[in-house]
Amino acid sequence: MKRHVLIFGLVGGLLIATLQYTEYRFAIIEHSFELYSALVAVLFSAFGIWLGLRITRNREIIRETVVVREVLVPAEAPALEPFAPNTAHQQNLGITARELEILNLIARGFSNREIATQLFVSENTVKTHCARAFDKLGAARRTQAVQRGKELGLLP
Amino acid sequence: MKRHVLIFGLVGGLLIATLQYTEYRFAIIEHSFELYSALVAVLFSAFGIWLGLRITRNREIIRETVVVREVLVPAEAPALEPFAPNTAHQQNLGITARELEILNLIARGFSNREIATQLFVSENTVKTHCARAFDKLGAARRTQAVQRGKELGLLP
DNA sequence: GCTGTCGTCATCCTTTCGGATGATTTTACA
DNA sequence: TGTAAAATCATCCGAAAGGATGACGACAGC
Numbered sequence: 368m369k370r371h372v373l374i375f376g377l378v379g380g381l382l383i384a385t386l387q388y389t390e391y392r393f394a395i396i397e398h399s400f401e402l403y404s405a406l407v408a409v410l411f412s413a414f415g416i417w418l419g420l421r422i423t424r425n426r427e428i429i430r431e432t433v434v435v436r437e438v439l440v441p442a443e444a445p446a447l448e449p450f451a452p453n454t455a456h457q458q459n460l461g462i463t464a465r466e467l468e469i470l471n472l473i474a475r476g477f478s479n480r481e482i483a484t485q486l487f488v489s490e491n492t493v494k495t496h497c498a499r500a501f502d503k504l505g506a507a508r509r510t511q512a513v514q515r516g517k518e519l520g521l522l523p
Numbered sequence: 524m525k526r527h528v529l530i531f532g533l534v535g536g537l538l539i540a541t542l543q544y545t546e547y548r549f550a551i552i553e554h555s556f557e558l559y560s561a562l563v564a565v566l567f568s569a570f571g572i573w574l575g576l577r578i579t580r581n582r583e584i585i586r587e588t589v590v591v592r593e594v595l596v597p598a599e600a601p602a603l604e605p606f607a608p609n610t611a612h613q614q615n616l617g618i619t620a621r622e623l624e625i626l627n628l629i630a631r632g633f634s635n636r637e638i639a640t641q642l643f644v645s646e647n648t649v650k651t652h653c654a655r656a657f658d659k660l661g662a663a664r665r666t667q668a669v670q671r672g673k674e675l676g677l678l679p
Numbered sequence: 680g681c682t683g684t685c686g687t688c689a690t691c692c693t694t695t696c697g698g699a700t701g702a703t704t705t706t707a708c709a
Numbered sequence: 710t711g712t713a714a715a716a717t718c719a720t721c722c723g724a725a726a727g728g729a730t731g732a733c734g735a736c737a738g739c
Contacts (some may be wrong), residue, residue: 465686476667478725491688498727507693509631509666511724601738619715634695654697664725665696 394478453520460513467501469493474522475515607678616675620655623677625649630669630678 396410410475447492457467479497483490504519506512613623629636635653639646653665660675662668672678 395685445728463685473666474670476662476664476670478664480725489688491690492686494727495687495689498729501727506632508632509630510632510669513666513669514630514632533680621716644716646716647720648716650697651717651719654699657697663697 450523451523456519457521460503462500462503464522466496466503469496470500470512470516471522473497474511474516524661548634588652606679608678612675613677616659618659618677619657622652623657626656626672627664627678628673 370378452467462470468486469482472485477485477489479493483493484495497512501507501509501512504512504515513522575629608623618626624642625638628641633641635649639649642649653668657663657665657668660668660671662671669678
């Protein structure tokens with residue numbers, strides 16, 4: 368880590384030295400274009416690094432070992448409900464029942480072929496449903512579709 | 524590490540060479556100096572930020588705090604907690620922090636390429652992490668990996 | 680009868696994923 | 710300082726997924 372900074376400093380110094388050298392060769396030409404460019408470059412390099420450091424300052428991943436001691440209280444109810452999808456969202460997105468059914472199977476990790484087998488239809492059909500569902504959800508991938516589906520309460 | 528310096532040197536050198544070369548071609552155009560300064564500034568800013576990000580990339584603090592948290596299970600409060608992954612399952616499956624990080628991004632619907640961009644690594648690296656994570660989770664697809672991850676409390 | 684929606688299936692083509700494997704670099708730790 | 714684990718990157722190849730498009734039958738509603 369410190370080495371990075373050191374080497375960076377060295378390179379920076381070298382760069383400046385080079386620039387200073389080249390300045391003499393172009394000093395005649397109106398105010399040495401390179402000098403200014405280099406100055407700007409170095410300054411903004413420093414700025415960029417400072418910014419980069421600032422940005423990532425809060426990027427520390429604090430990993431706590433959490434020992435969760437669960438105290439069970441008898442009231443357990445959510446396990447029983449069979450999950451009711453948000454039909455409002457389903458309706459105004461125009462997602463059909465079949466498409467939702469397939470989305471469910473996607474969310475459960477099945478491939479198109481497996482889904483086709485389970486539903487007794489061809490893989491092409493599954494792909495068509497997928498494409499339509501993805502389009503309606505604005506998703507480009509099945510993982511994205513699942514994510515959107517859960518957000519909208521369409522999937523458990 | 525050496526690559527950083529190399530790249531820095533190359534970029535710097537190239538930039539200077541370009542400047543020296545193009546100076547003659549654009550010296551006539553008025554305001555070219557400001558344009559150039561801006562260009563250099565932007566380029567080096569970007570580079571500096573990139574370097575800053577790279578340097579501080581793995582700032583991970585493993586704070587081995589053992590928090591004994593008594594949880595009343597059915598009490599419905601999930602909105603506030605920032606989600607702590609089930610480290611027990613993670614450990615005995617041998618899933619690394621990086622792999623979990625990538626699993627998270629997969630669950631959020633990103634493609635490998637998008638993940639690579641976000642994490643400043645190559646797509647190949649992402650794929651490697653994926654493959655390992657899938658293997659450890661016994662998943663064949665990313666959707667399946669996500670499903671398993673949620674089951675095991677590794678993903679929110 | 681006509682129309683619109685839905686479900687079904689297909690083909691062609693491109694992109695993305697995933698598996699297998701090997702290598703190098705970084706980091707952590709004894 | 711040496712070693713083991715993680716992380717990084719690459720290449721090859723096959724499988725899966727996705728986009729675009731066209732088609733056909735069933736069925737409901739007008």
